[in-house]
Amino acid sequence: MLSASVVTLTIENCNGAFAYLNGEYSGLATITSSSVWNYDGLLRVWLSKSSGAAIPAALTMLAEPL
DSSP, X not given: OOOEEEEEEXXXXXXXXXXXXXXXXXXXXXXXXXXXXXXXXXXXXXXXXXXXXXXXOEEEEEEOOO
């Protein structure tokens, strides 16, 4: 069974071309397998700024265990 968790992330101190990424993000995270054989787990995260943000932004992340 797939379950998701609510996550928040704060990004600060980005300068120049990446300054628009500064702010608070919220979204969902879950762990899924990378294939149909279900041998491993990948962390998948989808985040966005609130709809009232001056400059909208969204992020996706994919991580595998070390």
